[in-house]
Every structure is written in structure tokens, then in C-alpha cells.
Amino acid sequence: MNYYICEIILTWLTLIILAVLVQENNRIPQKEKKSYFLTYGVIALAALSEWLGLQFNGDPSVPLWTVKLIKCADYILTPMAGGALVAQIHHKSIFKKLIAIILAVNTVWQPIGIFTGLMITFDDQHYYHDGPLYYAYIALYFLIILFVVLEFAFFGKSFRKQNKVSLCSTFVLIIAGILIQDFSDDRYRIAYLALAIAMALMFIHNTEFSQLVTDDFLKEQQYQIMMSQIQPHFLYNTLGSIQALCELDPKAAAKATSQFSQYLRGNMDSIKQTAAVPFEKELEHTKLYLELEQLRFKSMMNVTYDIACTDFSVPVLTLQPIAENAVRHGIRGIKKSVGTVTISTKELSDRYEIIVADNGPGFDPQALPPNDGRTHIGIKNVRDRLRHVCNGKLIIASAVGKGTSVTLAIPKEKGASYADIRHRR
Secondary structure, three states, X not given: OHHHHHHHHHHHHHHHHHHHHHHHOOXXXXXXXXXXXXXXXXHHHHHHHHHHHHHXXXXXXXXXXXXXXXXXXXXXXXXXXHHXXXXXXXXXXXXXXXXXXXHXXXXXXXXXXXXXOOOEEEOOOXXXXXXXXXXXXXXXXXXHHHHHHHHHHHHXXXXXXXXXXXXXXXXXXXXXXXXXXXOOOOOOOOHHHHHHHHHHHHXXXXXXXXXXXXXXXXXXXXXXXXXXXXXHHHHHHHHHHHHHHHHHXXXXXXXXXXXXXXXXXXXXXXXXXXXXXXXXXXXXXXXXXXXXXXXXXXXXXXXXXXXXXXXXXXXXXXXXXXXXXXXXXXXXXXXXXXXXXXXXXXXXXXXXXXXXXXXXXXXXXXXXXXOOOOXXXXXXXXXXXXXXXXXXXXXXXXXXXXXXXEEEEEEOEOOEOHHHHHHHO
């Protein structure tokens, strides 16, 4: 039985490492993490109870009630291990409900069946044998396997072809482990090791699928970025300002035309970007936008910069939309005084912060975003990109009559800038 002890140790180590990986993954919601931990715990206890049942089988020195209790745990947890596999599929279905009902019935039945001799019986040497209703348990066990197969088939319909293959391959591994154990007269008890490895593959599969979903989301966002940031009113106003400059100051008009061209090129290039870009590049693009807006507002608009740090990266087109909001809702709302947009950065112990502030009319923080009838797709896109690309946050603070401040928080990773981490990967 030495090999079996090694197999149990490897199974437990696999599950422990998986638990650590889940804990370290900040993209997994806490509720899902608890589901993973519960699943791994059930499999670990099921493997342990099966091993203890074999160790104490035929050992008269162990009290009979102890052996019965261990076998009871074995027959309750073994089907639960199969149900635990389905728990890794995070969606609701009828098969999940049926498996839950069967497991509940089995949990109630096993103590009765084992302690009354209906499930298993014991001889004088404490060896256990199949009871009259043991094959009902086998039928229940294979019924759970059937529902697991149906659940996998149902869940796999929404997957791409390559994801379906990996999902089916994982299930084949589990079935292979069960069949090898059952048809080798229990000489090769590898079912739980196969299940633990399958859990690892399921974790990889779920992580890969989540990344594909995120990639699709970001790809869709690129088109939304282009549509939301190249606003018609901005184009018309900028072209109108350049046209006016052509007669009054041809050199200034030429410079403005060059800036406008660079701005448009920067927006078009953003469609190709799905990862983070250096903050300096994002700041340069935003400066072009603000300089073009100053052509229109002239002395009524002032822009100040307090850039304390630049050695970090941000998702593409996150700063410029916030600056545009500051101009649109802040500068335009000022009737008499000069409107000021301030862009600053600072480095904290766990994050970098970009702050865009204006001295506009502000709004009631209880009505975020401002209840002015518009969708504010720019703010939503920035918040979504921050969360998906670098796990960042967007924080809005405002007071009526005092202006608005928007903070983009970019978390650090182990003390290094996000750009450095991505480069090392």
C-alpha cells in the first residue's frame, strides 16, 4: 500500500497548490473562491476517508464503530467529489439541481444503511462486505456520473471549438481514472489523483476562457472608444477654429492643423491597442486634445500640470476621455471666471494615481453619473478598461459650486510599475 500513500500525498499537494493559486488570483470573486476551496476540501476528505477505510479494513484492533463511521464518510464524500466537479461550472442548470438532490438523499441514507447492515456488513475479523442495498449505491453513483456528463455537454455548447476539446479531454481523464481503478480490482487506486489533476485542468480551462471573454470585451471596447472619443461637435469646433486662424494667424493655423492630425492619428492607433500603454504617451495625446480645445476657449480656459511620476502604464485612452469630461461639464459650465483643468500624478505605496480636476459647477455626488440625460459612455468605458486591463479603479468626487475631481488609481504589482511587470511576462 506504499504507492497508495504516495498517491494520497500527491493528491493533497495538488489540491493545496490549487487553493494557493486561487487565493492569489485577484480576478476571481470572493464567492467563487469559496466555491473552489469547498470543492478541493471535499475531494481531499473523500480521498482520505477512502484511504482510511482500506487501512482499517480487517483490523480487529480498531473499534467497529470507527470503521463504520469512516466508511459512512467514504460513501457520502465519494459521490460529492463527482458533484464537486460540476461546482466548477459557474452557471445554473437542472442537472446541478438533480445532483444536489441525489447527494442530499445519499447523505441521509448512508448512516442508516451502514449502521443497519443494509449497505455493508462486517465479519468477525472486521472485514466489510457488500450489503443487500449496496448496488443501489452503485446505481446512484453512476447516475451522478451521467448527470455530470450531461452538465458538461450542456455547458460546452457555449464554448468555442478549441475550448470544447479541452473541456471534453478533462472529463475523459476523470473517467479514465475511475475505470482504471474499478477494472483493476482496486490494485491501482488513482481515481482521486485523476480528479485532482482534472481540477487543475479545470482551473486552467476556466482561467483561459475568462481571458478569452475579457479579450473579446476589450476588442469590442476599441470600437466603442473610437466612436465615443471622436465626437462630432469637437471635430466641427476644431475645424472651425482652424478656419478662423487661417485668416488671422496662418502660422498658428498650420500648427493647429498638425496638432489635429496627430490627435486623430492617436485615436486611430488606439483601436489596435488591447494592453496598457506608457502614461507619457497617454499624457501627450491628452495634451494635444486640450491644446485644440484652448483654440476655441482661448483666455477662458486654463490648463495646468503637476506631473510627479510617469513610470507606469495605463489602459489606452483613459486620461483623454476624463479630460474631455472636465472640459465639457466643467469649463463650459463657468459663465464669468476662467475655467481651469488640472492634471496631476502621484505615487503611493501600493498604487499610482492620476487626478483630473476642474473648477466648474460640480454636481451632487448622490447622482453619479450626473443626471443630465446622457449615458456618459466615456466614463463607463474608462472604468471598465481600468478594471479589466490592470485591476484599477475610477473614483469621482464633486461638490456643487466647487468643481469635480476624477482619480484613476493604477495598482502596483509587487513594488514594480505595471509596465515593468508586463515586460517581464
